[in-house]
Amino acid sequence: MRNETAVVLGGSVAGLCAAGVLARSFDRVVVLERDRLPADAEHRRGVPQSKHPHFLLNSGRRAIGEIFPGFEEALIAAGGMHLMPSMDAAYCENDGWAPRKSGSMTMVYSSRVLIERVLRDKVREVPSIEIREGVTVTGLRSVGAGAPSGRVEGVEYSTAEGEDGYLAAGLVVDALGRGSSVVDWLGAAGWDVPPQQTLDAKVTYTSRWYDLPPADRRPESWWWKHLVITPTQDGGDHPAEHEFLSNFFPIEGDRAIVCMGSWGIEMPRKAEAFEAAADRVRTPVFGRAARACTPTSEVHLTRSTGNKWRRFDLLKAPPVGLVSIGDSICAFNPFYAQGMSSAARSALILGEMLRVRGAVDLAFTREFLRRQRASLQVPWMLAMARDQAYDFATGTETAPAWRRRITARLSWPIFNAITAAGREDAYVERTFAQVFNLDRSLGQMAADPRFWFGVVRYKLRQRLGRTIVPGGFDDQRDPPGTDFTGYAGPRGASPSGGARGDDLVGA
Numbered sequence: 459m460r461n462e463t464a465v466v467l468g469g470s471v472a473g474l475c476a477a478g479v480l481a482r483s484f485d486r487v488v489v490l491e492r493d494r495l496p497a498d499a500e501h502r503r504g505v506p507q508s509k510h511p512h513f514l515l516n517s518g519r520r521a522i523g524e525i526f527p528g529f530e531e532a533l534i535a536a537g538g539m540h541l542m543p544s545m546d547a548a549y550c551e552n553d554g555w556a557p558r559k560s561g562s563m564t565m566v567y568s569s570r571v572l573i574e575r576v577l578r579d580k581v582r583e584v585p586s587i588e589i590r591e592g593v594t595v596t597g598l599r600s601v602g603a604g605a606p607s608g609r610v611e612g613v614e615y616s617t618a619e620g621e622d623g624y625l626a627a628g629l630v631v632d633a634l635g636r637g638s639s640v641v642d643w644l645g646a647a648g649w650d651v652p653p654q655q656t657l658d659a660k661v662t663y664t665s666r667w668y669d670l671p672p673a674d675r676r677p678e679s680w681w682w683k684h685l686v687i688t689p690t691q692d693g694g695d696h697p698a699e700h701e702f703l704s705n706f707f708p709i710e711g712d713r714a715i716v717c718m719g720s721w722g723i724e725m726p727r728k729a730e731a732f733e734a735a736a737d738r739v740r741t742p743v744f745g746r747a748a749r750a751c752t753p754t755s756e757v758h759l760t761r762s763t764g765n766k767w768r769r770f771d772l773l774k775a776p777p778v779g780l781v782s783i784g785d786s787i788c789a790f791n792p793f794y795a796q797g798m799s800s801a802a803r804s805a806l807i808l809g810e811m812l813r814v815r816g817a818v819d820l821a822f823t824r825e826f827l828r829r830q831r832a833s834l835q836v837p838w839m840l841a842m843a844r845d846q847a848y849d850f851a852t853g854t855e856t857a858p859a860w861r862r863r864i865t866a867r868l869s870w871p872i873f874n875a876i877t878a879a880g881r882e883d884a885y886v887e888r889t890f891a892q893v894f895n896l897d898r899s900l901g902q903m904a905a906d907p908r909f910w911f912g913v914v915r916y917k918l919r920q921r922l923g924r925t926i927v928p929g930g931f932d933d934q935r936d937p938p939g940t941d942f943t944g945y946a947g948p949r950g951a952s953p954s955g956g957a958r959g960d961d962l963v964g965a
C-alpha cells in the first residue's frame with residue numbers, strides 16, 4: 459500500500475482515528491472535511507452534538523491511546539479531569555443516593571470539543587496526514603458495481619470556493635457521521651444498498667453550559683464533581699422530570715454541562731423552562747447546583763439519537779476499497795455513551811488488518827466487516843437491551859409486545875440488583891464496569907456464573923438484613939460524602955479510605 463493515497467471522508471472523531479491508523483500503512487493520507495476546523499476547542503457546524511456531554515468509555519480511551527500514544531496525557535494537560543466516578547460522582551439511583559466508594563473504573567472528563575481538539579493536535583503531528591478543510595465530499599467513483607471484483611476508486615468533492623475535484627484512492631474511509639450519503643452514492647452507481655437496522659427510542663437531550671462558582675464559594679456538601687440522577691421507577695404519579703436521566707457533567711475550565719435526557723418526553727428548549735425543569739428533577743440537589751452556577755450558553759436540544767446500523771457485512775459483494783466507521787456505519791442512542799469508543803475500536807481493527815494484510819481486496823473487505831460486526835455487536839446489544847422496552851420506539855428492531863413488557867419490567871430491577879451487589883462484591887462491580895465500558899459483552903456477563911452468584915448472594919444477604927454497605931440515602935438531602943471504601947459494617951471499621959475495589963464480603 460506504499461505509494462498509495464488513503465482518503466478519509468470527515469475530520470471528526472472517527473475520521474481522525476482512521477487517519478491515525480492509515481498513516482502507518484499508506485504513504486499519504488488525505489482527510490476531507492467540510493468545516494473549517496477551529497484551532498481551539500470550539501463548536502462547529504458539522505458536529506452539533508458537541509453541545510452535549512460526551513463520556514469517553516475506557517475501551518475508547520484505550521483505543522485512541524493506541525492510535526495516538528500520549529492522547530490521555532494530552533487531554534489531561536489540556537484540562538481533562540481524571541476521576542473515579544464511584545468516588546467523584548454522586549449517583550441518585552432508584553432507592554436514593556448511592557454510597558460513595560472506591561471502584562474499578564476511572565474516566566477522563568472533558569468536553570467533546572476538547573477531545574476533538576486534542577485529537578486534531580495529535581493528527582497534525584503526523585507529517586503524512588493532510589487535512590483539507592472547507593471541502594465537501596459530493597460522491598464516489600467506482601468500477602464493477604455489485605460484482606465481487608467491483609471497487610471504489612476515488613472521491614469527488616467541491617471546495618468552499620466552488621471548485622470541483624477528484625481524488626483517486628487506494629482506500630476510502632467513510633467517516634461522515636449519521637448523515638453520511640455514501641450509501642446513496644453507492645446505490646446510484648448500481649451497488650446493492652446495505653440493509654439497515656434501526657431502533658429509535660425517541661430520546662431527547664437538552665443541555666446548557668455553566669461556569670461553576672469559585673471553589674471557595676461552593677458549599678461543603680458539594681464534594682462531588684459529577685451528579686447523575688437516574689429515572690424514577692416508582693410507576694406512580696410524578697412530574698415528568700422524575701423520568702429524566704440527568705447529568706451535571708464536569709468539563710475543563712471549572713465548567714459543567716447540565717443535561718437532562720428522556721425517552722419519549724417533550725424536553726425544555728428555552729432557558730426559563732430549562733431551569734424550572736431542573737428544579738423538578740427528583741432530587742432538589744440538581745436544580746440547586748444549576749442555580750449556583752452561571753449559565754454561559756443557550757439551551758441546546760437534540761433528537762438525533764436513534765440507533766442505526768448499516769449492515770455492509772450482509773452484502774453479497776461489498777464494495778472493495780471502501781470501509782465505513784463511526785456513526786456512518788453504526789450510530790447509537792447516546793445514553794450509553796458508545797459512539798466515539800465504537801469508532802476508535804473500528805479504527806484499531808482497520809489498523810491491525812492493514813498491518814498484517816498486503817492488499818485491500820475482497821478478502822480484506824470481508825474480514826474487516828466480519829471483525830467490525832463482532833465489535834459493533836457489543837454496544838448494539840447493550841443499546842437494544844433497554845431501548846426495546848419502549849412501546850413508542852420505532853424501527854426494524856422493535857420487539858414484540860410480550861418482550862417489551864418483560865424488558866420494561868425487568869431491566870431496571872436487574873440494573874438495581876447489579877449496582878447494589880457491586881457495592882459489596884468487587885467481581886460484580888468490575889464485570890459490570892467492563893460491560894459498560896465495552897470491554898465485555900452483555901452475553902459474556904449473562905453467561906458468567908461467578909457474576910450471578912455475586913448478585914444472588916447479595917440479594918439473599920439483603921433479604922436476611924445482612925448487607926454491609928448502607929445505600930439508599932435520602933435524595934431530598936445532599937448526597938453523603940462519607941467514603942465507604944473498606945467499610946466492614948456497623949460494628950466494624952468506621953467509614954474511611956481503604957483497599958481500592960476490594961471485595962468487602964470475600965470472594
Ligand SMILES: Cc1cc2nc3c(=O)[nH]c(=O)nc-3n(C[C@H](O)[C@H](O)[C@H](O)COP(=O)(O)OP(=O)(O)OC[C@H]3O[C@@H](n4cnc5c(N)ncnc54)[C@H](O)[C@@H]3O)c2cc1C
Pocket residue numbers: 467468469470471472473490491492493503504505507510511512513514515593594595596633634635636663760762763783784785786792794795796797798799801
Ligand atoms: C446528544 C449526543 C450525545 C452523545 N454522547 C456521547 C457520549 O457520551 N459518548 C460517546 O462516545 N458518544 C456520544 N455521542 C455520539 C458521538 O457524538 C458520535 O458517535 C461521534 O461523534 C461519531 O463521530 P463520527 O466522526 O463518526 O461522526 P461526526 O462526529 O458526526 O462527524 C462527521 C464529520 O463529517 C463531516 N462531514 C459531514 N458531511 C460531509 C461532507 N459531505 N463532506 C465533508 N465532510 C463532511 C462533518 O463536518 C463532521 O466533521 C453522542 C451523540 C449525541 C447526538
